Amino acid sequence: MLELKNISVHYGRIQAISDMSFSVEEGEIVSLIGANGAGKTTTMRTISGLLSPSAGSITFAGKDITRMKAHIRVVRGISQAPEGRGIFPGMTVMENLDMGSYGRKDRTKVGDDLERVFDLFPRLKERIKQLGGTMSGGEQQMLAIGRALMSNPKLLLLDEPSMGLAPQFIRQIFKIVTEINNQGTTVLLVEQNANQALARAHRAFVLETGSITHRGTGKELLANPAVKEAYLGVG
Amino acid sequence: MISEVIPALLHSVPMDDTWITFDVNSFAQNFWSSTFDGLTFGAIYALVALGYTLVYGVLNLINFAHSEVFIVGCYGVFFTLSALNFGPSAPRLAFWAIVGNLVLALVVAIIASALMAVIVERVAYKPLRQRKAPRLAFLITAIGVSFAIQYTIYWWRGPSPEAALTMFRPLPIFDVFGTIVDSQQVVIVIAAIILMIATDQFIRRSRTGRGIRAVAQDPDTATLMGVNKEKIIVTTFIIGGILAGAAALFYVMKIPSGVQYNGGFILGVKAFAAAVLGGIGNVRGALLGGLLIGLIGNYGQVLLGSSQWTDVVAFVVLVLVLIVRPEGILGSSLGKSKA
Amino acid sequence: ANQTAPSGTDTSGTSGRINIPAISKVDVPAGAVLPAGDGKGTCPSTTTIAYAGAETGPNAQLGINIFNGIQLAVNQHNTANPGCQVQFKKFDTEGDPNKATGPVTQIVSEPDIIGVVGLPFSGESKATGNIFEQKGLVHITPSATNPSLTKNGWTTFFRALGNDAVQGPAAAKFLTDKLQAKKVYLVQDDSDYGIGLGTTTSQALGSAMVGSDKVVTGQKDFSAVISKIMNAKADTVYYAGYYAEGAPFDQQLVGKGFTGSFVGPDGVKDDQFIKQAGDASSNSYFTCPCIPGELIPSFESEYKKLANAEPGTYSIEGYDAATVLLSGIDKGKQSRADLLSWVKSYDADGLSKHYKWDSTGELATPDVYGYKVENGKIVPIGVIGK
Amino acid sequence: MSTTDGPTLIPDDAAAQAIADREARMRPRRGWFPGLGDRWNALPRQTQWLILIVVVVIAYLLPILNPPLITTEPGNNWQIALAQMSVYALVAVGLNVVVGYAGLLDLGYVAFFALGSYTAAMLTSPDSPYVHIPYLWTLPLAMAVAMFFGVVLGVPTLRLRGDYLAIVTLGFGEIVRILATIIPAMKGQVGFQNVGHPPGTDSSGQTIFQNSNGTPWYWLTLTIIIVVLLAAGNLERSRVGRAWIAIREDEDAAEIMGVPTFKYKVWAFAIGASVGGLSGALFAGQVGFVNNQKFDIATSILFVAAVVMGGTGNKVGALLGGSLVAYIPLRFTAIAEFKYLIFGAALVIIMIFRPGGLLPARQSLLAYGRLAYNKLKGFAVGGSPASGKLVTQPGKEAGNE
Amino acid sequence: MSEAIEPDIDVDALKEQGVDLEVAERVAPERDIVTKVGEALVQVQNLTVKFGGLTALDNVTFDINRGEILGLIGPNGAGKTTCFNAMTGVYKPTSGKVLLEGQSLNGLPQHKITRRGLARTFQNIRLFGEMTALENVVVGLDARHRTSVGGALLRLPTHVREEKTAIERGMALLEFVGIADHAHFLSRHLPYGYQRRLEIARALATDPKVLCLDEPAAGFNPAEKEELMALIRTIRDDGYTVLLIEHDMKLVMGVTDRIVVLEFGKKIADAIPKIIRDDPKVISAYLGEPEDDVA
Numbered sequence A: 001m002l003e004l005k006n007i008s009v010h011y012g013r014i015q016a017i018s019d020m021s022f023s024v025e026e027g028e029i030v031s032l033i034g035a036n037g038a039g040k041t042t043t044m045r046t047i048s049g050l051l052s053p054s055a056g057s058i059t060f061a062g063k064d065i066t067r068m069k070a071h072i073r074v075v076r077g078i079s080q081a082p083e084g085r086g087i088f089p090g091m092t093v094m095e096n097l098d099m100g101s102y103g104r105k106d107r108t109k110v111g112d113d114l115e116r117v118f119d120l121f122p123r124l125k126e127r128i129k130q131l132g133g134t135m136s137g138g139e140q141q142m143l144a145i146g147r148a149l150m151s152n153p154k155l156l157l158l159d160e161p162s163m164g165l166a167p168q169f170i171r172q173i174f175k176i177v178t179e180i181n182n183q184g185t186t187v188l189l190v191e192q193n194a195n196q197a198l199a200r201a202h203r204a205f206v207l208e209t210g211s212i213t214h215r216g217t218g219k220e221l222l223a224n225p226a227v228k229e230a231y232l233g234v235g
Numbered sequence B: 001m002i003s004e005v006i007p008a009l010l011h012s013v014p015m016d017d018t019w020i021t022f023d024v025n026s027f028a029q030n031f032w033s034s035t036f037d038g039l040t041f042g043a044i045y046a047l048v049a050l051g052y053t054l055v056y057g058v059l060n061l062i063n064f065a066h067s068e069v070f071i072v073g074c075y076g077v078f079f080t081l082s083a084l085n086f087g088p089s090a091p092r093l094a095f096w097a098i099v100g101n102l103v104l105a106l107v108v109a110i111i112a113s114a115l116m117a118v119i120v121e122r123v124a125y126k127p128l129r130q131r132k133a134p135r136l137a138f139l140i141t142a143i144g145v146s147f148a149i150q151y152t153i154y155w156w157r158g159p160s161p162e163a164a165l166t167m168f169r170p171l172p173i174f175d176v177f178g179t180i181v182d183s184q185q186v187v188i189v190i191a192a193i194i195l196m197i198a199t200d201q202f203i204r205r206s207r208t209g210r211g212i213r214a215v216a217q218d219p220d221t222a223t224l225m226g227v228n229k230e231k232i233i234v235t236t237f238i239i240g241g242i243l244a245g246a247a248a249l250f251y252v253m254k255i256p257s258g259v260q261y262n263g264g265f266i267l268g269v270k271a272f273a274a275a276v277l278g279g280i281g282n283v284r285g286a287l288l289g290g291l292l293i294g295l296i297g298n299y300g301q302v303l304l305g306s307s308q309w310t311d312v313v314a315f316v317v318l319v320l321v322l323i324v325r326p327e328g329i330l331g332s333s334l335g336k337s338k339a
Numbered sequence C: 001a002n003q004t005a006p007s008g009t010d011t012s013g014t015s016g017r018i019n020i021p022a023i024s025k026v027d028v029p030a031g032a033v034l035p036a037g038d039g040k041g042t043c044p045s046t047t048t049i050a051y052a053g054a055e056t057g058p059n060a061q062l063g064i065n066i067f068n069g070i071q072l073a074v075n076q077h078n079t080a081n082p083g084c085q086v087q088f089k090k091f092d093t094e095g096d097p098n099k100a101t102g103p104v105t106q107i108v109s110e111p112d113i114i115g116v117v118g119l120p121f122s123g124e125s126k127a128t129g130n131i132f133e134q135k136g137l138v139h140i141t142p143s144a145t146n147p148s149l150t151k152n153g154w155t156t157f158f159r160a161l162g163n164d165a166v167q168g169p170a171a172a173k174f175l176t177d178k179l180q181a182k183k184v185y186l187v188q189d190d191s192d193y194g195i196g197l198g199t200t201t202s203q204a205l206g207s208a209m210v211g212s213d214k215v216v217t218g219q220k221d222f223s224a225v226i227s228k229i230m231n232a233k234a235d236t237v238y239y240a241g242y243y244a245e246g247a248p249f250d251q252q253l254v255g256k257g258f259t260g261s262f263v264g265p266d267g268v269k270d271d272q273f274i275k276q277a278g279d280a281s282s283n284s285y286f287t288c289p290c291i292p293g294e295l296i297p298s299f300e301s302e303y304k305k306l307a308n309a310e311p312g313t314y315s316i317e318g319y320d321a322a323t324v325l326l327s328g329i330d331k332g333k334q335s336r337a338d339l340l341s342w343v344k345s346y347d348a349d350g351l352s353k354h355y356k357w358d359s360t361g362e363l364a365t366p367d368v369y370g371y372k373v374e375n376g377k378i379v380p381i382g383v384i385g386k
Numbered sequence D: 001m002s003t004t005d006g007p008t009l010i011p012d013d014a015a016a017q018a019i020a021d022r023e024a025r026m027r028p029r030r031g032w033f034p035g036l037g038d039r040w041n042a043l044p045r046q047t048q049w050l051i052l053i054v055v056v057v058i059a060y061l062l063p064i065l066n067p068p069l070i071t072t073e074p075g076n077n078w079q080i081a082l083a084q085m086s087v088y089a090l091v092a093v094g095l096n097v098v099v100g101y102a103g104l105l106d107l108g109y110v111a112f113f114a115l116g117s118y119t120a121a122m123l124t125s126p127d128s129p130y131v132h133i134p135y136l137w138t139l140p141l142a143m144a145v146a147m148f149f150g151v152v153l154g155v156p157t158l159r160l161r162g163d164y165l166a167i168v169t170l171g172f173g174e175i176v177r178i179l180a181t182i183i184p185a186m187k188g189q190v191g192f193q194n195v196g197h198p199p200g201t202d203s204s205g206q207t208i209f210q211n212s213n214g215t216p217w218y219w220l221t222l223t224i225i226i227v228v229l230l231a232a233g234n235l236e237r238s239r240v241g242r243a244w245i246a247i248r249e250d251e252d253a254a255e256i257m258g259v260p261t262f263k264y265k266v267w268a269f270a271i272g273a274s275v276g277g278l279s280g281a282l283f284a285g286q287v288g289f290v291n292n293q294k295f296d297i298a299t300s301i302l303f304v305a306a307v308v309m310g311g312t313g314n315k316v317g318a319l320l321g322g323s324l325v326a327y328i329p330l331r332f333t334a335i336a337e338f339k340y341l342i343f344g345a346a347l348v349i350i351m352i353f354r355p356g357g358l359l360p361a362r363q364s365l366l367a368y369g370r371l372a373y374n375k376l377k378g379f380a381v382g383g384s385p386a387s388g389k390l391v392t393q394p395g396k397e398a399g400n401e
Numbered sequence E: 001m002s003e004a005i006e007p008d009i010d011v012d013a014l015k016e017q018g019v020d021l022e023v024a025e026r027v028a029p030e031r032d033i034v035t036k037v038g039e040a041l042v043q044v045q046n047l048t049v050k051f052g053g054l055t056a057l058d059n060v061t062f063d064i065n066r067g068e069i070l071g072l073i074g075p076n077g078a079g080k081t082t083c084f085n086a087m088t089g090v091y092k093p094t095s096g097k098v099l100l101e102g103q104s105l106n107g108l109p110q111h112k113i114t115r116r117g118l119a120r121t122f123q124n125i126r127l128f129g130e131m132t133a134l135e136n137v138v139v140g141l142d143a144r145h146r147t148s149v150g151g152a153l154l155r156l157p158t159h160v161r162e163e164k165t166a167i168e169r170g171m172a173l174l175e176f177v178g179i180a181d182h183a184h185f186l187s188r189h190l191p192y193g194y195q196r197r198l199e200i201a202r203a204l205a206t207d208p209k210v211l212c213l214d215e216p217a218a219g220f221n222p223a224e225k226e227e228l229m230a231l232i233r234t235i236r237d238d239g240y241t242v243l244l245i246e247h248d249m250k251l252v253m254g255v256t257d258r259i260v261v262l263e264f265g266k267k268i269a270d271a272i273p274k275i276i277r278d279d280p281k282v283i284s285a286y287l288g289e290p291e292d293d294v295a
């Protein structure tokens, strides 16, 4: 459903992504792992349209979206929970969730999606009046994912959802990712927590300095000794 | 030598009452007239202040060209009135004719100001945004555009203010302790407050308003929510322009001879001060700040003996308030205002 | 649909106000020296006279009136004298003392410039007189009226009109005698000119003055001053300053229901005042040590051709001052020193009055005229203060 | 404000902006002289000195050269124009300490300029009834007076952030100007004439420092500028300069790294103010006339424009910006109606094409850093590090031996 | 460079632990290298921080002993960062005290706390982006410098001496954290991992007694975390005391000597890692049952 062809991205003179190609099929969880600065976030931002590639093309659901504005991509069904969560600190939890459905035309279904989010994250329902900025790290992460779901995306981009979370939350987040996927949303997941990310993914890519060096199913990569050494740590 | 210099310096600030008084009598005598005049001007400041506050809230930038957005509105009013054949003297017109003319002038002023605001955004801000320029660069282009607009008007209309055109002679409405409050003052203050409330509600309740607040808090994430950032920014400038246009009408009503190429500058500075006093980025703060700046200045000048004190008093109070409340009276941030 | 003519009959009502009739002509000295001269002047083509003063800035109109007058004189001279084509250069000071030194220094450093008309305003004149003095360049101000200007020991400075030590008392006399004012409220601005004139006027007014206040350059809102005036129950306001503030002041004053007269000096006497004060200006009178150039038909028609406007305040003074210099050039006074001594010993009629200066550069016998607003126009009402 | 990843409050404007600005500066330099600063820094010390000497000599010769096209004549006397440009340049160098280094947006810098002017005027002009002292004495005194007020203004207000500081300083500027109008001793618009000048007469007995002779004033100011630049350089390459830049980049982090941020902000203000005072006194002397009209907000904003246009944080840029801001209106006096229109358009165009200012070069902050960096030449030089795997390469870890 | 290494320290043992003594000596010339866990260096006593109605930190008491690595863990929102901020002067405690070597830090401005010897890093990196790596470190070193405006203007000898040693020590510190070859890069041009190391070097430059690290491994992958662990150990072995906030249990368990656990602003445990690992309270509050934990 999503396909990147020969994408390159530059920050000024610095090339962050070079000639990268991969695709995500409908219904999959695809994980992207790699060291710091490998270009994972850059890839995500390129897909969501915050960055524009200097070369290559992106197609989504059969349409070329390479030059499409970011806010239109949201309407088309790409939704991102950004790195660092991007909660609107001065808005309440409810308003933050509302922002998720900003671009939606099918207003009537918004209620259903809200229910679904509250089902996934009961904590959010308890706190609908709290300002986003005063939520703790884990709660903000829930809010960010919940908000992304509010646009009823076809493709959900999650950039390091486990960052800064306590262990039991991390497990919860990964469970939820699977759950969301089971409900029919395609997920592209960027993670440092490579073990979890690979274990949950249908397919995965390893990114090194802006290009993909390994690809395969999650299980394959988990077993790959090179990947193991570089990203999974010994023991 | 120093021993001579110090007394000399001290002496240079003579404390006789020729230049500063503390005239409580005059203050009491002129209290109500200063209050009503202060409120009227305050309302105008507040409307202009909103333009600063909105743009500041969304872009975190002081829009130094906003005073020109305002003055272009004033020209809009002026040209409308000349086209309607108004002269320096106020004709006797029926009530509805006055209202009709007012609305017409208002519409033209709003269109002129809003257009100007969009032009300012396009020329001074958008190119820099695209180039990801540092913040101070925006300040300078805004100043540049402001100069350019002023002197374009200058080149076109000359250095002198435009002829004073008046639509109606204010009617006394009621009398407060011997001070007459006229229709003009009442219209200005009420209209300004209505506009403020409308803006406030718009920002809080409407979808666009939510978009504005989102862009104010985190532009990138807002984009990820499907908010068209560029459109929101332009919209914000337009809203600022609309309010400036309204302010322009009221200003011309109050000071018909104030339509001049550089007529917006000082007013702009005071409106900006008002925005900061109330808490920049805060819609309600702009209203509060505007009214306060208007009142304080007027009280100050009657108390201290001459109109020269108006701005001094206003700024001193501003500084004092900020020392106590560093984020202005109501605190900053467009985003913060709870719905 | 909406009427344009000022009615002046609303609330402010001119009823009860003294009616002083306008005059329709002034005496033009029979043998007035004119720029054309005898048409036999010869001079090098580099010969230049200059204007230094406001071309831009808030009171630019006053400067424009003046250099148009000069331009007219130069044009007339050059048409009549094929052998002597005098060049005319303008230097913009914006009327600002701080900005004036640059252009003036430029003027004195251009050797071709041998005489100057300017500077129009008292403040800038004061700031630059030294520079002219240092380089021995003669300059005739057509309009700066602050009395102290001639007390600096400058030998190159000449004033083509009466100063405020004359205008102040004349104004006071006009107020109390002609207008029969009992309670005058004096408001002055913060300029050199306003302060000087405020002082001489208030001294001459004596007990007829019931109060005074100050305003600042650039002020737009006068409500506080107006409250005070109303509270003092003044019947006449004298405003010592320029029209930039005077006009909105009068407009707001009348707007607040003031029914007395508003009197201002030369700094206020300009069509801009009427334009900006609107119908409020119908209560206004002016004093001015200037001659109504518009009543001199020859001048008026020529000026109108050139400038596409009626002569303004000080247009004729600019014209006359330029004439003084041009006639010197025609007489072969073509160095700075020669031209300076020419002006020093000058003794002849101009279109507007007789020009002869004392050793400080002050005119011997200046007149002060009164003006009033009638049907939206400033019209002279004759010499006052005598 | 929260310094970690926990609940973040409303993002702190200053910090957020610092990040945005930083990102902005990361863009490659485009425009007319890309990487000029880098190239300059790459030159050997000797070559730098040589170039500098040539530049300085040319600068001193400017009034005599009177280069065609560049000259402001016939509208304005070139020497006077130079003198005024140099004063503006000095102002910009001073303001650069405040705005460029410490990142404090001071919109009321003209107040210090005014204080300097009035100090000089009131102690030398015959219009002033007070003690008269030789003009040259007023220069240090003007610095002291301005510095004093800088501290007086700074201590209560420097806790304010960003634009709040901007409006407070702007207010201060207006207060000073209006008080000069109101307080009779400061003579409002009437002002002070015949402000003093340095002593000395030339062979023909003429005073050297005449108001109408810009050259000596220009040379004097230029010399002062050179001294101030050297001093600013010394500060820059020291703890003080580093503290300022650290404050500009991230005030909270600076504080936590042990930088007494408040103290150094006050220092920035005081030093900036004193240079402002100094330039004011020079201006007063050169023009010979001081009144309240020169010190309005518009002038103050022009000062900031000078710094930003030159290249925020770069003292040479400030120099250039200051001169230009003074120059453009002077150059175009001949077409009086258009001069400010041209000026405004120039500001816009310059900032659009060079958003970092004309000379956005970064200053080096270590007095002996060159030595240290030179030692590194053996390692990687120039360019930016390859992304990603540097960290993961084993064996490079000092901790692991 | 005055004081030599204390003779009674087991130099060989240190070497075994992988301490580069030469580097260590240059990094911290004015300080003894002591690795033995000693008496309480920092005492947090009854610390309470309230935000409006919310008690983020509730009467928390613990010590940090000289020479140890103390872990501070707890669920999200437990008050760890708040505790950190209260210690370093970012927040004013509602009540309670923080003592460093027996002296109260309450009410001191942040930069003074730093100079007393409490340094920290930030979780979201906050380097001075427009400065080179070396300059960043020298800003930290400036905390111990004496000359100010006067000295710098006149280039007084003390100033010159300080500047010169600052550069040497700065380079040594960069070497210590392993990024000396990038000394002349603007810090914003550095890769993320290097930026983290630079932050640590900058904090070390202030010559702290206690170094507080707030989630230094956030965003690192497991392999990178291991390297970081090694660096933290080296730092401790070099004589610094370390306080570490971290969510990664492997890292925390692997590197700390003792762990304090917070929940809802209250301390619920304080023990060595082994005990914490099995503490049922900690498990239910924080670790969770390790059912499907792949890691």
Ligand SMILES: Nc1ncnc2c1ncn2[C@@H]1O[C@H](COP(=O)(O)OP(=O)(O)OP(=O)(O)O)[C@@H](O)[C@H]1O
Binding pocket: A011, A014, A015, A016, A034, A035, A036, A037, A038, A039, A040, A041, A042, A043, A083, D023, D026, D386, D387, D388, E190, E191, E192, E219
């Ligand atoms: N705004 C920027 N300007 C310039 N370079 C950037 C910018 N953002 C990222 N980079 C560079 O691009 C490269 C890729 O960065 P990116 O953020 O995509 O990495 P990442 O894989 O997401 O790393 P992390 O694990 O730290 O999130 C890095 O070398 C980084 O330094």
Ligand SMILES: Nc1ncnc2c1ncn2[C@@H]1O[C@H](COP(=O)(O)OP(=O)(O)OP(=O)(O)O)[C@@H](O)[C@H]1O
Binding pocket: A134, A135, A136, A137, A138, A164, A166, D002, D005, D006, D007, D009, E051, E054, E055, E056, E074, E075, E076, E077, E078, E079, E080, E081, E082, E083
């Ligand atoms: N400035 C503040 N205003 C209001 N509440 C705050 C503020 N700072 C923190 N809190 C609240 O205090 C609690 C503790 O927050 P703290 O940041 O200390 O948690 P933490 O232990 O660091 O969590 P994490 O592991 O998610 O970073 C949270 O519930 C948070 O909502």
Ligand SMILES: CC(C)C[C@H](N)C(=O)O
Binding pocket: C062, C120, C121, C122, C123, C143, C144, C145, C146, C193, C266, C267, C268, C314
């Ligand atoms: C042009 C005039 C109004 C000038 C005025 N008389 C003055 O002395 O400044």
Ligand SMILES: [Mg+2]
Binding pocket: A040, A041, A042, A083
């Ligand atoms: Mg990333």
Ligand SMILES: [Mg+2]
Binding pocket: D004, D005, D006, E080, E081, E082
């Ligand atoms: Mg935390």
